Amino acid sequence: MALQSLPSSRMAPLAILLGLLMAACFTFCLSHQNPKEFALTNPEKSSTKETERKETKAEEELDAEVLEVFYPTHEWQALRPGQAVPAGSHVRLNLQTGEREAKLQSEDKFRNNLKGKRLDINTNTYTSQDLKSALAKFKEGAEMESSKEDKARQAEVKRLFRPIEELKKDFDELNVVIETDMQIMVRLINKFNSSSSSLEEKIAALFDLEYYVHQMDNAQDLLSFGGLQVVINGLNSTEPLVKEYAAFVLGAAFSSNPKVQVEAIEGGALQKLLVILATEQPLTAKKKVLFALCSLLRHFPYAQRQFLKLGGLQVLRSLVQEKGTEVLAVRVVTLLYDLVTEKMFAEEEAELTQETSPEKLQQYRQVHLLPGLREQGWCEITAHLLALPEHDAREKVLQTLGVLLATCRDHYRLDWDAASEAEECQRGWALQAGGHLGSAGLAIKWKPEG
Numbered sequence: 001m002a003l004q005s006l007p008s009s010r011m012a013p014l015a016i017l018l019g020l021l022m023a024a025c026f027t028f029c030l031s032h033q034n035p036k037e038f039a040l041t042n043p044e045k046s047s048t049k050e051t052e053r054k055e056t057k058a059e060e061e062l063d064a065e066v067l068e069v070f071y072p073t074h075e076w077q078a079l080r081p082g083q084a085v086p087a088g089s090h091v092r093l094n095l096q097t098g099e100r101e102a103k104l105q106s107e108d109k110f111r112n113n114l115k116g117k118r119l120d121i122n123t124n125t126y127t128s129q130d131l132k133s134a135l136a137k138f139k140e141g142a143e144m145e146s147s148k149e150d151k152a153r154q155a156e157v158k159r160l161f162r163p164i165e166e167l168k169k170d171f172d173e174l175n176v177v178i179e180t181d182m183q184i185m186v187r188l189i190n191k192f193n194s195s196s197s198s199l200e201e202k203i204a205a206l207f208d209l210e211y212y213v214h215q216m217d218n219a220q221d222l223l224s225f226g227g228l229q230v231v232i233n234g235l236n237s238t239e240p241l242v243k244e245y246a247a248f249v250l251g252a253a254f255s256s257n258p259k260v261q262v263e264a265i266e267g268g269a270l271q272k273l274l275v276i277l278a279t280e281q282p283l284t285a286k287k288k289v290l291f292a293l294c295s296l297l298r299h300f301p302y303a304q305r306q307f308l309k310l311g312g313l314q315v316l317r318s319l320v321q322e323k324g325t326e327v328l329a330v331r332v333v334t335l336l337y338d339l340v341t342e343k344m345f346a347e348e349e350a351e352l353t354q355e356t357s358p359e360k361l362q363q364y365r366q367v368h369l370l371p372g373l374r375e376q377g378w379c380e381i382t383a384h385l386l387a388l389p390e391h392d393a394r395e396k397v398l399q400t401l402g403v404l405l406a407t408c409r410d411h412y413r414l415d416w417d418a419a420s421e422a423e424e425c426q427r428g429w430a431l432q433a434g435g436h437l438g439s440a441g442l443a444i445k446w447k448p449e450g
């Protein structure tokens with residue numbers, strides 16, 4: 001009995017231990033089941049699930065980690081070098097500052113239509129996790145440049161950022177096509193131009209296109225395949241929304257892009273924009289059209305001359321005098337200020353550089369803006385606008401009043417203080433605080449008609 005009981009009493013703990021081990025192993029194996037085994041049964045589903053899971057995980061980690069993450073808002077913000085940008089942000093190159101900027105994609109209702117239709121390159125070969133660790137390593141590498149591990153790190157980074165040819169091969173194998181900006185624009189224009197597209201699809205196409213034409217080269221490419229004219233013709237649409245978004249695209253495409261500006265004038269964009277401003281349209285449409293008009297006129301004296309010829313000043317005058325268009329009035333006044341000063345700068349520049357044949361200046365000399373403004377009654381209109389409630393708006397108006405002063409002098413009965421104050425503005429003095437503005441505003445009177 002003793003001999004038998006000894007092993008059995010030893011056996012009991014052993015069996016318990018064994019049982020525990022098996023249970024532990026079982027749970028362990030369950031939790032570490034190789035996803036590839038699932039992949040055999042349903043490769044597509046599980047691999048996307050896997051990617052999704054990795055992504056959510058990566059997103060959670062991104063929040064808390066040392067990696068410098070850019071938090072996009074609805075406004076464009078400059079990106080610092082090395083900052084990680086969350087997927088789905090808009091990134092652009094600011095041509096004026098040379099900086100990269102990013103913002104959240106706008107939550108426009110039409111935007112949602114496009115979701116899922118476009119391939120997100122990141123999710124296929126690279127997960128955000130891969131990208132994140134690569135970026136983290138990259139950053140560390142920069143900080144420890146002198147260390148011996150440097151080379152090893154560089155090799156690691158190289159390994160993670162594979163050459164584009166390799167990537168393309170991978171994509172070919174996956175049967176995925178990387179579209180160039182040009183191809184995307186052609187596709188969007190076709191979508192917009194197609195009679196079988198719904199209104200929402202058309203708007204979504206324009207909305208997307210706007211993002212691409214911010215880049216100067218893209219805007220010129222748009223022109224090269226006839227896409228610009230299609231968008232200009234969109235201004236003729238009977239749908240106010242199409243007008244609005246066509247103007248949205250054009251405003252971005254014209255901006256500081258002389259080639260596109262010239263073509264747009266040839267394509268009749270100016271007339272169409274003015275027609276929209278002169279007719280009954282929703283305020284949102286007029287806002288974007290006014291924006292497109294400003295982009296088209298800026299730094300383009302030829303367009304400014306056409307604008308005057310086509311009665312643009314009358315159109316703007318009616319616009320400003322409509323009820324409930326204060327927002328537009330401020331923008332109009334700002335545009336006029338810009339145009340007047342642009343011409344002044346062109347003259348100053350020609351004087352300074354002593355050019356023998358200042359082509360640009362000659363073009364500006366043919367823009368008879370100030371006489372036009374006086375004849376069209378802008379001296380009075382601008383003075384009236386000093387009554388706008390907003391401080392910023394009044395500041396803009398006073399600024400414009402400053403550059404109009406010499407032209408409008410006989411229209412205003414000015415007391416000495418107001419005159420000198422407005423003249424200070426004209427000489428580019430920084431505008432003073434509201435108290436000053438108020439007193440200048442009160443002091444300026446205009447002669448009644450006749």
Ligand SMILES: *[C@@H]1O[C@H](CO)[C@@H](O)[C@H](O)[C@H]1NC(C)=O
Pocket residue numbers: 189190193225226227230
């Ligand atoms: C737009 O459509 C019209 C006919 O509906 C066609 O003639 C024109 O070539 C198209 N334009 C572009 C750029 O696709």
Ligand SMILES: *[C@@H]1O[C@H](CO)[C@@H](O)[C@H](O)[C@H]1NC(C)=O
Pocket residue numbers: 233236272275
């Ligand atoms: C667009 O409208 C203008 C008038 O606003 C008209 O002269 C022009 O022929 C129209 N163009 C097209 C392509 O429909």
